[in-house]
Amino acid sequence: MQVITTDVVVVGGGAAGCYAALQLAKKKIEAVIVCKGLVGKSGASLFAGNLVIGGGLLGNTPEQGSNTAEFLIKYHNQFLIDQNWAKRCGQWIENVYYPELEEAGLYFRRDDDGNVVTNPGKIRSVAANTQGNSGVPFMDLRRKQVMKAGIRRLEETVVTSLLRRPDGSVCGVFTVNCMTGEYSVVLGRAVVLATGYSDRLHARSTGTREMSGDGIAMAWRVGASLVNLEMQWWHTNDVAHPPTWQRIQIYPNPVLGSEHSARMVNSAGEEFFNQQVDDPMAFGPYTVQLKALVKQVHAGKARYDGGYYAGFDHLDPKEIDAYTTYGKPFYQLGRDPRDGPLETAVTAHYRQGGILVDNSNMRSSVPGLYVAGGVSGHSNGLIALVTFDGKTVADGIAADIGQLERGTLSEAEVELERRRIEAMLATPGDGFTPVVVKEQIRRIMWEKAGIEKSHASLTSALDDFERLRTSVLPNMKIRNRTRVANYEWLDVIDVHNMIDAAELIVHSSIERRESRGPFMRTDFPDTDNENWLAANIMVKTDNGFRFEQSPYELPFFQPGFARRNNMSVPW
Ligand SMILES: Cc1cc2nc3c(=O)[nH]c(=O)nc-3n(C[C@H](O)[C@H](O)[C@H](O)COP(=O)(O)OP(=O)(O)OC[C@H]3O[C@@H](n4cnc5c(N)ncnc54)[C@H](O)[C@@H]3O)c2cc1C
Structure with missing residues (x-):
């Protein structure tokens, strides 16, 4: 078995993992990126449609700068965010991030006069080349930068567990190369988990094939605390059919260079959401759209898996074709956007929560384990x-490196993990194939821990998971025993992470006894700022877990009410 030694192991090759490795390289700290897919080509990052600008960028007025901060805190995080962190982050985006991207040659879309195109309105954004496709050139750039910096990559290689020193601190990872089936160990002084958040844990999801909750499951196994796992975000308007299009959006959000955007229409043909009319404040008003949809579902005029529509039939197609890819799904179906809207459905999108971190250095609660990006639970993502x-x-x-010892190999721990993974290839069962079990987990999450849930539905989900654990998982059927490009084997590895992550999410959902933005409990319909304007922290204990609450400070923006029905809260 290959053993690679480095300073830092970065797990994940999305926006967070790539930038972490690049910044470490700048500081002469060696990093190896281990990535389940291709670096820059897997995970959520390449799906970013546009890039929000903040502060005084591109002629933003002080009011627009303040609106962007308000959007981030209220609409994007429902106040579950460290507002001082948001301020620091906003300043960095203004002063470093955009100038650095321009210098590196990322092209922000210009009009014929050479001006960068933005959407008008309270909160503005730009596109790297085309709105709807910004993540692709962005991540192509990151991939090139990683290669140019000579950062070693283990691609199409899945990390299956975090390895520890005898004192419990994390010092490496165990990996399986998905193409060759070979095992390796990568040891470092520290490990950065950057596995993203858009996990495919629900029947409909924007997450990619690689996203099976691995980061959460692996971090929990080594004892890391988790936070706000229940805070799941939903896209209201992804194409309903075919299922492979479930992350293709018909955004009712601002269109670049236009005053208009898509509108939402119910099964009776009535418009029920139009951004310009209903919510000009929120740039990405998914929660506002979701609440509008919930009312339609309650009225029997839509379902969460379809039966309502979104489209651009109220505007000139030239407006959407000028700077966006938004006409593409219509054209690919042989339709004109003016013909009428497309059927859309809800899709699980970001998960706001994740691994608990100290946001000043991204340390987790386990020494040696650091976290970056979506899998950290301190803020809802954006690229x-x-x-x-x-x-x-x-x-x-870099600040800690003097105290971080070199990684050491525990042969017993590695052997244990090798046997665990090897046993998954040799599964003797004649039950369901792992891909069917994945669908079962996603169906349970969708139906019982989906958009609207209650104590009864959540505990019923736990019962279902228990049944899967005891009678289905040990009996999964693997038809293909090869080690080479065996995605069935990878599916078994994924299933174990998915069920762990899903159960943790359900427990966390039971604990938050309120409704807040996209988190909707039918048995606790109020947003409860008296008791729940707090981080919902899950701490591993010897015999399970316990919950702790940590209230958020509100230095800049406050909700302005103690308790109110979530459906009447504007964010
Ligand atoms: C459909 C969609 C639209 C979006 N639109 C926008 C937008 O318009 N603007 C915006 O700013 N943001 C947008 N986002 C959000 C943005 O893309 C994310 O915030 C960001 O990309 C998250 O980056 P990340 O590096 O944390 O995770 P990801 O980009 O998801 O990367 C995770 C990485 O971890 C790897 N990985 C996972 N498990 C393992 C494992 N076990 N072993 C090894 N590697 C592993 C994956 O292969 C991947 O490389 C959108 C996201 C989606 C899904």
Whole structure:
């Protein structure tokens, strides 16, 4: 088995992982990126549609700068965010992030006069080349930068567990190369988990094939505390059919260079959301759209998995074709956007929560384990915000490096993990194939821990998971025993992470006894700022877990009420 030694192991090759490795390299700290897919080509990062600008960038007025901060804190995080962190991050985005991207040659879309195109309105954004496709050139740039910096990459290689020193601190990872089936160990002084958050844990999800909650499951196994796992975000308007299009959006959000955007229409043909009319404040008003949809579902005029529509039939297609890819799904279906809207459905999108970190250095609660990006639970993602995490974690590790010992190999621990993974290839069962079990987990999450949930539905989900654990998982059927490119084997590895992550999310959902933005409990319909304007922290104990609450400070923006029905809260 290959053993690689480095300073820092970065797990994940999205926006956060790449930037962490680049910043470490700048500081002469060697990093190896281990990535389940290709660096820059896997995970959520390449799906970023546009890039929000803040502060005084591109002629933003002080009011627009303040609106962007308000959007981030209220609409994007429902106040579950350290507002001082948000301020630091905003300043860095303005002063470093955008200038650095321009210098590196990322092209921000210009109009014929050479001006960068933004959307008008209270909160503005830009696109790298085209709105709807910004993540692709962005991550192509990151991939090139990583290669140019000579950073070693283990691609299409899944990390299956975190390895520890005898004192419990994290010092490496165990990996399986998905193409060859070979095992390796990568040892470092520290490990950065940057595995993202858009996990495919629900029947519909924007997450990619690689996203199976691995970061959460692995961190929990080594004892890291988790936070706000229940805070799941939903896209209200992804294409309903075919299922492979479930992350293709018909955004009712601002269109670049236009005053208009998509509108939402119910099964009776009635418009029920139009951004310009209903919510000009929120740039990405998913929660506002979701609440509008919930009312339609309650009225029997939509379902969460379809039966309502979004589209651009109220505007000239030239407006959407000028700077966006938003017409593409219509054209690919042989339709004109003016023909009428497309059927859309809800999709699980970001998870705001994740691994508990100290956001000043991205340390987790386990020594040696650092976290960056979406899998950290301190802020709902956006490509700029997760990049700031990459910078912060590199600064944090650089400050700690003198105290971080070189990684040491525990042959017993490695052998244990090798046997665990090997047994997954040799599963003797004749039950369901792992891909069917994945679908079962996603169905349970969708139906019982989905958009609207209650204590009864959540505990019923736990019962279902228990049944899967005892009678389905040990009996999974693997038809393909090869080690080479065996995605069925990878599916078994994923299933174990998915069920662990899903159960943790459900426990966390039971604990938060309120409704807040996209988190909707039918048995606790109020947003309860008296008791729940707090981080919901899950701490591992010898015999399970316990919850702790940590209230958020509110130095700049406050909700302005103690308790109110979530459906009447504007954010
Ligand atoms: C459909 C969609 C639209 C979006 N639109 C926007 C937008 O318009 N603007 C914006 O700013 N943001 C947008 N975002 C959010 C943005 O893309 C994310 O905030 C950001 O990309 C998260 O970056 P990350 O590095 O944390 O995770 P990711 O980019 O998800 O990267 C995770 C990485 O971890 C790897 N990985 C996972 N598990 C393992 C494992 N076990 N072993 C090894 N590697 C592993 C994956 O292969 C991947 O490389 C969007 C996201 C989606 C899904």
